[in-house]
Amino acid sequence: MDSMDATEILLIEDNPDDVELTLRALRKNNLANHITVLSDGEEALSYLFHENSPEKRNEPYTLKLILLDLKLPKVGGLDVLKAIKSHPFTAIIPVVVLTSSDLDKDIIQSYKLGVNSFITKPIDFQKFSHSIQEIGMYWLVLNRLPKELFS
Amino acid sequence: MNMFLKILFNIGTITSFGVISILISFHQKTQRKIPAIHGFFYGLGAVIGMLQPVVLKPGVIFDGRSILISIAGLFFGPIAAFVAASMAISLRLFQGGPGVWVGCLTALISAIFGTLFYVRYTYKDKQMSTFQIYLFGLWVHLGVIACFLALPRDVVKDTLVNIGPSMILMYPLATVLLGKIIALILSKKQIMKDLERSKKQLEDLNHQLDEKVRERTKDLEESNASLEAFSYSVSHDLRAPLRAIQGFSAILLEDYGSVLTEEGVHLLSIIQKNTSKMDALIKGILSISRITKSKPEKTTLKMKTIVEQCLQEIVPKEDLKRIRVHMEDLPPAWGDPVLVRQVWWNLLDNAIKFSSKKPQSTITITGTVLDSSVEYSIKDNGVGFDEAYKDKLFNLFQQLHSPDEFDGTGIGLALVKRILQKHGGTIRAKGSLHDGAEFIFTLPEE
Structure with a gap:
């Protein structure tokens, strides 16, 4: 498959305003080319494990980063995180929780489930944009993943 | 005199068997619930005593059966009395002789007197004094002596002369002796029972208390959980x-x-x-x-270091010269490092903020060791506040200055007060309008 079209970032976020702000921040930093947006936990699970799962597509994941909100309709963010980190095909994909919550409970729970990073969305757009830029630069540019996740 | 000694020995025998009867009959687990069993043992004591009687004439015999029968009645009621009496009567009938009917009558009279006094005292749960037991013994044996009048004519006088005085003298005393023993055992049992009951009550109370605590804890947990859900939704939504x-x-x-x-x-x-x-x-x-x-996690805190770190964060570089901080060596405190740091941070931030319009900010920080706490003070030369509002200062969202003058949320001091309360400490403020403010807080010693 042509890696030009393959999804590199998966954004799982239910609030359309937050989606737009995130996309804008990514776009500003030229990181929004290969992004797929899903708006609830159920969709995320079916995207990752059914329709598009590597077994069905018979090809490896191209995902380099999953941006995950915690408060999602249907299946919550922590459950999605748990599913991702406990399935051998997806466990290796970096997951960054990007949420409004800064409750210790959520942070601890996320790390226990194996999250790679936990970011509280700043209210200030400049700061928010800056955070998104740093996340993108770090995980997509600086961070190393194996060339083929599953071969 | 010879007869007196004989009666004395007979009383000795009957009281010792009486004591044995008492001890054995109390040994049963059901205690007072089966009077017939008590009656049986007292009857047995009487029967054994009757085997060694004082013989006035063949067939005219005397012994202490009246004591045991009446006592059985007195303490354990009519059934016990008549069980004991019928055992004695059976033996007496078997022994025969001219005194047989009077002998049976004395046993019956003893049982009746015992029952009468049982109704008067034991049944009503009244304790008998030693003297009352003595009077009881006296009545019973006056009754017994009255029965002697029914003896064959030729022995009546002899009996009244030889047996009567000794009987009146000694039998009531023996009754007192045995009665006291029983009363003692009964009161001991009563005490044990009361003790058992209070123990049970105490256990019940404890149980109720436990239950109450559990309920309260559950309520608290529920309200805590809803508070948590509330703050979660505040933080997120x-x-x-x-x-x-x-x-x-x-x-x-x-x-x-x-x-x-x-x-x-x-x-x-x-x-x-x-x-x-x-x-x-x-x-x-x-x-x-x-x-x-949260619950503060306390350690020993170097207050001076904390203050210095806070100042480094708060004081803007361009204001370094304008702001003058006087600080003595502060005594250490006992508290949660994160929370106590928040106290200093807020108080220092306020001091700097509210003195920012002065050409020269002066902030004085002192610490004193008191009896069981340490007191710290932070004083500025800023805009101060009207003393009339000093109690309102620590209320949530309370601001004494307009947002045009000074930025703020009205949360800092409320937070400070809550942190100090959590530590068992206090805070108060002194100040006057346009003439600086002083905040004094205490933290308890370890």
């Missing part, structure tokens, strides 16, 4: 729209700033400023609810 307002107005400014008038840009910046303030308020409320829930 209230912030999302705020971020949208802030974000999109920022985008508006970014993308269309060039086509907006100066007024338009100004209005957008007001929106942004207010969203930031709202964010600060939400954060403040969350930190207050967090403190309310």
Whole structure:
């Protein structure tokens, strides 16, 4: 498959305003080319494990980063995180929780489930944009993943 | 005299068997519930005593059966009395002789007297004094002596002379002896029973208390959980729209700033400023609810270091010369490092903020060791406050200055007070308008 079209970032976020702000921040930093947006936990699970799962597509994941909100309709963010980190095909994909919550409970729970990073969305757009830029630069540019996740 | 000694020995025999009967009959587990069993043992004691009687004439015999039968009646009621009496009567009938009917009558009279006094005292749960037991013994044996009148004529006088005085003298005393023993055992049993009952009551009370504590704990847990759910939704749901307002107005400014008038840009910046303030308020409320829930983890704190670190963060570089801090060596405190740091941070930030309009800010920080606590004071030369409002200072969202004058959320001092309360400490403020403020807080010693 042509890696030009393959999804590199998966954004799982239910609030359309937050989606737009995130996309804008990514776009500003030229990181929004290969992004797929899903708006609830159920969709995320079916995207990752059914329709598009590597077994069905018979090809490896191209995902380099999953941006995950915690408060999602249907299946919550922590459950999605748990599913991702406990399935051998997806466990290796970096997951960054990007949420409004800064409750210790959520942070601890996320790390226990194996999250790679936990970011509280700043209210200030400049700061928010800056955070998104740093996340993108770090995980997509600086961070190393194996060339083929599953071969 | 010979007869007196014989009667004395007979009483000795009967009382010792009586004591044995008492001990054996009390040994049963059912205690007073089966009077017939008591009656049987007292009857047995009487029967054994009757085998060694004082013989006045063949067939005219005397012994202490009246004592045991009457006592059985007195303490254990009619059934016990008549069981004992019928055992004695059976033996007496078997022994025969001219005194047989009177012998049976004395046993019957003893049982009747015992029953009468049982109704008068034991049944009503009345304790008998030693003297009352003695009088009881006297009545029983007056009755017995009255029965002697029914003996064959030739022995009546002899009996009244030889047996009567000794009987009246000694039998009531023997009755007292045995009665006292029984009364003692009974009262001991009563005490044990009461003790058992209070123990049971105590256990019940404890149980109720446990139950109550469990209920309260459950209520508390529930309200805690709903508080947590509330702060979660505050932290999550209230912030999302705020971020949208802030974000999109920022985008508006970014993308269309060039086509907006100066007024338009100004209005957008007001929106942004207010969203930031709202964010600060939400954060403040969350930190207050967090403190309310949390338990301080205390260690020894180097207060001077904490103050120095806070000042480094708070004092703007350009103000370093304008702000003068006087600080003595502060005594160490006992508290949660994060929370106590928040106390200093807020108080120092206030001191610097409210003295920022003076050409020279002077902040004085002192610490004193008191009896069981350590007291710290932080004093500035800022705008101060009206003493009339000093109690309101620590209320949530209370601001004594307009937002035009000084930024703020009205959360800092409320937070400080709550932190100190959590530590068992106190805070108070002194000040006057335009003439500086002083905040004095204490933390208890370890």
